[in-house]
Amino acid sequence: MPSGMKRRRFIELSLSAGTAVCGASMFGGLALFPNRGGAAPRSLISPGCRTSKVKIARIYMGKPQPHWPKPSLDLEAEVKTYEGYFETLKNDFRDVEFIVDELVTDPNRIEELQDRLDQADGILVVKLSIWTGDILAQILQRKKPVVLYSAPYTGHEWVGYGGLLKKPEGSKLECLLTSDTTQLAAGIRPFRAIHHMREAKILNVTERELAPEYLSSIKSKFGTTIEKVTRDKTLAAYEAVSDADAEAEAKRWTEGAEAIMEPSAQDIHNSCKLALALERMLDEEEATVITVDCYGTMYKKLPAYPCIGFSRLNDMGLGGICESDLQSAMTHILMQSLTGKPGFISDPTMDVSRNSAILAHCLGSTKMDGPDGEQAPYKLRSIMERQEGCVPQVRMRMGQKVTQAKIVGDGLLLYFTGDVIEVPETDRGCRTKITVQVDGDAEKLWQNWSHGLHRVTCYGDLTQDFRRFCKFKEIDLVNEA
Numbered sequence: 001m002p003s004g005m006k007r008r009r010f011i012e013l014s015l016s017a018g019t020a021v022c023g024a025s026m027f028g029g030l031a032l033f034p035n036r037g038g039a040a041p042r043s044l045i046s047p048g049c050r051t052s053k054v055k056i057a058r059i060y061m062g063k064p065q066p067h068w069p070k071p072s073l074d075l076e077a078e079v080k081t082y083e084g085y086f087e088t089l090k091n092d093f094r095d096v097e098f099i100v101d102e103l104v105t106d107p108n109r110i111e112e113l114q115d116r117l118d119q120a121d122g123i124l125v126v127k128l129s130i131w132t133g134d135i136l137a138q139i140l141q142r143k144k145p146v147v148l149y150s151a152p153y154t155g156h157e158w159v160g161y162g163g164l165l166k167k168p169e170g171s172k173l174e175c176l177l178t179s180d181t182t183q184l185a186a187g188i189r190p191f192r193a194i195h196h197m198r199e200a201k202i203l204n205v206t207e208r209e210l211a212p213e214y215l216s217s218i219k220s221k222f223g224t225t226i227e228k229v230t231r232d233k234t235l236a237a238y239e240a241v242s243d244a245d246a247e248a249e250a251k252r253w254t255e256g257a258e259a260i261m262e263p264s265a266q267d268i269h270n271s272c273k274l275a276l277a278l279e280r281m282l283d284e285e286e287a288t289v290i291t292v293d294c295y296g297t298m299y300k301k302l303p304a305y306p307c308i309g310f311s312r313l314n315d316m317g318l319g320g321i322c323e324s325d326l327q328s329a330m331t332h333i334l335m336q337s338l339t340g341k342p343g344f345i346s347d348p349t350m351d352v353s354r355n356s357a358i359l360a361h362c363l364g365s366t367k368m369d370g371p372d373g374e375q376a377p378y379k380l381r382s383i384m385e386r387q388e389g390c391v392p393q394v395r396m397r398m399g400q401k402v403t404q405a406k407i408v409g410d411g412l413l414l415y416f417t418g419d420v421i422e423v424p425e426t427d428r429g430c431r432t433k434i435t436v437q438v439d440g441d442a443e444k445l446w447q448n449w450s451h452g453l454h455r456v457t458c459y460g461d462l463t464q465d466f467r468r469f470c471k472f473k474e475i476d477l478v479n480e481a
Contacts (some may be wrong), residue, residue, distance in 0.1 A: 365395025440481030
């Protein structure tokens with residue numbers, strides 16, 4: 001569209017007047033895009049997972065008539081109080097199934113629960129009183145990830161927890177010593193990530209042969225399945241999308257844009273038709289993430305670039321990943337599992353004069369707060385370095401804390417955090433950009449940089465979530481800054 005053309009006039013000239021956008025739909029309880037593109041109805045249990053709920057064992061442990069917090073402590077009443085806390089946090093547990101939910105006063109009860117504990121992704125322990133060391137010891141023998149919540153006045157055992165964490169029997173233990181009951185929800189986030197990664201399936205549209213040793217190591221470590229998808233299958237999915245559905249999707253994107261710059265109406269139509277095809281492919285394979293070898297074996301071999309499709313999937317709580325980058329796909333799954341928010345893949349460039357990294361990529365996701373979050377403003381642009389195709393140039397939020405990370409292989413997680421201090425508007429670099437002032441030293445960041453260019457950025461500070469997940473999965477965590 002010429003830069004002076006009004007968006008409304010562009011839509012009127014480009015799309016058939018009779019095209020109507022379907023009514024709003026629900027997706028796993030989350031309000032999403034109005035046009036489903038004719039795909040079969042399906043739902044997500046939570047952003048990033050469509051298969052099953054997270055299985056958690058919730059154990060309240062205490063002893064009758066303890067000295068601490070007081071001899072007259074009513075354990076049943078304490079449990080009811082905590083049930084009230086969990087009720088206020090119910091949205092954080094809507095994808096959770098408590099397969100064990102008991103007050104335990106005798107360590108022998110843990111052995112009786114063995115079969116159900118074996119099925120749990122993790123064990124959340126709420127400490128109610130003193131004298132519970134024998135119960136905790138039995139729980140830790142199950143070799144499951146354990147998060148222990150211990151509020152003030154629940155006993156003196158905390159003095160030994162630091163030492164316990166350093167022993168082999170404490171290798172799967174994390175402790176939350178706090179009166180902040182919202183940490184009960186934070187405590188289960190690594191369990192959710194463990195579950196989601198085990199259930200995840202990634203489709204890779206490429207003609208390259210996938211490295212069997214990498215596929216095997218990822219499957220063994222995380223449970224994640226990665227499958228190659230052919231160009232012919234992708235084209236068949238594209239042809240199965242009706243032009244009417246593609247036009248409706250194009251209308252949604254054009255009406256939502258602040259401006260339409262370089263892309264033609266045909267660029268947008270083809271991009272949206274491919275976007276609906278990518279969703280169809282995920283539905284058919286019951287997968288949650290798709291990546292395309294768009295600058296490699298699929299370059300110029302598909303009817304459009306997949307960028308709009310990737311952004312759309314990310315906004316929906318699924319995943320679209322550039323350039324067949326499987327490590328970024330794994331990182332996206334991890335971040336989405338921990339936060340419910342998508343990742344933004346970027347090619348960073350450094351500005352040490354501002355202690356900053358500029359994170360840039362043509363593809364931007366408009367729902368960086370998650371599927372039910374606010375949509376960020378965007379323009380429809382061409383891919384900068386190719387000067388063709390259609391991508392959303394997204395204006396992310398100033399002042400936002402972000403985490404950038406990358407899972408390398410199956411044993412290393414690189415990351416750094418910072419704050420968005422600028423959303424550059426320049427014709428240099430990729431279309432979507434944020435300048436992030438690094439928490440730490442940008443000089444150290446670039447000097448420590450390794451394992452390629454791409455990183456994945458997510459809203460929020462994920463440091464503690466990463467630390468817990470990496471401990472449970474025996475992964476080295478390195479802050480590059």
